[in-house]
Amino acid sequence: MPEEHVAKLAQAGFASNPVVVLGSGASAPHGLPSMNDLKHYLLERVVPDGAEEETGWKSVTEAFAAGEHLEQALTGKALPASLTQSIVKHTWNCINDADRILFLKALRSQEEFPLARLVNALFGSSQKSIDIVTTNYDRVVEYACNSGASLHSVGFTPGYIQRREGSEPITFMQNGRMLRSVRIWKVHGSLDWFERDDTSTLAAPVFELPDTGLTPLIVTPGFNKYERTHDEPFRSAIQGADRALEHADAYLCIGFGFRDSHIQPKILERCRLKTLPVVVISKTLTDEAKSFLLEKAGPNFLGIEHCEGGSKAYCQVNPQGIEIPNVDWWSVNGFLKLVT
Numbered sequence: 001m002p003e004e005h006v007a008k009l010a011q012a013g014f015a016s017n018p019v020v021v022l023g024s025g026a027s028a029p030h031g032l033p034s035m036n037d038l039k040h041y042l043l044e045r046v047v048p049d050g051a052e053e054e055t056g057w058k059s060v061t062e063a064f065a066a067g068e069h070l071e072q073a074l075t076g077k078a079l080p081a082s083l084t085q086s087i088v089k090h091t092w093n094c095i096n097d098a099d100r101i102l103f104l105k106a107l108r109s110q111e112e113f114p115l116a117r118l119v120n121a122l123f124g125s126s127q128k129s130i131d132i133v134t135t136n137y138d139r140v141v142e143y144a145c146n147s148g149a150s151l152h153s154v155g156f157t158p159g160y161i162q163r164r165e166g167s168e169p170i171t172f173m174q175n176g177r178m179l180r181s182v183r184i185w186k187v188h189g190s191l192d193w194f195e196r197d198d199t200s201t202l203a204a205p206v207f208e209l210p211d212t213g214l215t216p217l218i219v220t221p222g223f224n225k226y227e228r229t230h231d232e233p234f235r236s237a238i239q240g241a242d243r244a245l246e247h248a249d250a251y252l253c254i255g256f257g258f259r260d261s262h263i264q265p266k267i268l269e270r271c272r273l274k275t276l277p278v279v280v281i282s283k284t285l286t287d288e289a290k291s292f293l294l295e296k297a298g299p300n301f302l303g304i305e306h307c308e309g310g311s312k313a314y315c316q317v318n319p320q321g322i323e324i325p326n327v328d329w330w331s332v333n334g335f336l337k338l339v340t
Contacts, residue, residue, distance in 0.1 A: 002322050006313045006329070007338055009302040013277035014339040016250035017127050020118070021263060022134040022141060025255020025282045029331075030111065032098045032138050035221065039070045041094040046086055053083040071221035071259060085215070092137075092209065092216040096191050099138045100207045106143045114332035115141055116148030121340050123150070123180050131244035133185045135260050137218045139192065145182050152182040154190065154203075155233055155240070162203040164233055169240075185241035187262050193217035193233060201233055242266055250277040254332060257286040264292060271298045278302070281330050285314075294319055304330045 028034055033041065043064065048057040056079040063073035079087075105111040122130050132141055145152040153170045156162035172179040186193075192203045194214040201217060209216070219234060245251075245266035258264050258280075271278065278297040280289055285305040293301045293314060303314040310325040311334070328334035 002313070002318065003324055005317065006302065006304070006315065006324065009277065009300065009315055010279060010304075010329070010335065010338045012300065013250045013252060013279040013302065014122075015125075016277055017122070017125065017130075018250035018252040018277070018279070019244050019248040020122075020130065020132045021251060021253040021256050021267075022115075022132060022136060023254070023256030023260075023282075024136060025257070025284075026115070026134075026332075027136050027138050027140045028255065028283075029114075030098075030102050030140055032102070032136075032140060033094055035070045038091060038094055039064060039073070042070075042087060042090055045090050045093075046083075048083060049086075052080045053086075056080055056083050074221050084220075088216055088218060088220055089209065091220050092191065092218060095137050096207060099140075099191055102138075102140065103143065103207070106147060109147075111143075111147075113140075113144035113147045114336070115144035116150070117336055118332055119145060119150050119182055120148050121336060124340075128178060128180050130182045131185065131241075131248075132182060133187065133241040133244060133263060135188050135256075135263070136186070137189055137191050139190070141182075141184055145184075150182050151179055152184055154184045154186060155237055156193075156203040160204060164201060164236070183240070183244070185237050185244060187219075187234065187238050187241050187260075189216070189218035189234060189237075191216070191218070238262060246270060248276070251279065253278070253280040253282075253289075255282050256280065256289070257282075258288040258292045259286065268292070268296050271296060275300060280304070281332070281335050283330055290314065304335070306330045 024034055043061065046057060048054040056077060059077055060073050102111060119130060134141060142152060151172045155165055157165055157170065172181050192205050193201065194204065195201055195217050197213055217233065248270060251267055275298050278293065278301045280293060280303045283306045285303050290303065293303045299316050301315060304311050307323050310323060311327050311329040312321045312323050314321045329338050
């Protein structure tokens with residue numbers, strides 16, 4: 001039965017203590033904007049100032065009009081620094097607005113976090129730590145850890161005005177015993193990371209930007225992705241993510257589109273060296289995700305997406321996909337029913 005084969009592949013990946021990779025599709029169920037939502041937000045709110053900015057922004061809007069997605073439209077554009085800063089701040093505001101609403105729901109226990117159930121299920125073994133690599137700026141995974149009573153670290157010390165943790169990762173101890181914790185590698189930055197005017201970095205749990213003095217440390221899609229990632233705290237986050245990805249025994253990718261060149265090369269490199277399970281679940285698998293699974297992931301891959309009335313699964317024996325009715329295995333909650 002195809003259902004049994006899909007379940008076997010999913011359980012093999014889950015039982016191998018996978019590195020979890022989160023894309024924007026993992027946050028979308030909580031009301032966080034998609035990349036397409038962000039594109040429209042920027043189109044509505046970015047107002048170029050002066051001829052140089054107008055020329056640069058015109059090149060972006062023309063790319064949008066030609067059907068390019070956000071990252072395609074912003075890649076390779078020589079935009080003035082002032083316009084780049086405007087795009088960064090509007091990007092921060094767009095995602096922060098939704099993140100703040102989610103935070104208030106979490107405070108009132110009005111939001112379910114399937115990722116919390118996932119983390120607790122992964123800790124059902126003797127595993128002491130879980131690595132989660134994410135391209136998202138939002139704090140969905142942090143809220144999920146909190147709601148599920150799991151400790152986590154993101155590269156900064158605890159507190160309200162947080163400094164970078166340095167070369168030694170933070171660990172949590174109680175009565176001389178190391179506690180289980182989730183290590184979150186935010187390779188494109190976070191809503192609560194900032195740079196001061198003196199170029200020092202900090203993290204702070206704020207939901208409103210001051211007029212001056214703090215610049216969000218987020219790497220927006222496209223134009224400044226590689227320029228900023230040579231700087232801290234991005235460099236440490238990427239190095240930590242690289243180590244986790246390079247030593248993984250399995251990958252569980254949730255809502256990840258395989259469009260980010262910081263992450264999939266490491267997964268590809270690992271898959272070339274070792275045959276290991278690669279599981280990708282998403283409401284809609286991107287063409288890039290399907291291409292990676294079918295052509296580069298090796299034999300033990302599984303991709304699951306939504307289809308009318310159920311789920312559609314892709315694996316080596318069904319590379320064109322097979323529809324499985326009446327199940328939502330593409331969602332985190334549905335996937336957990338499959339593997340636990």
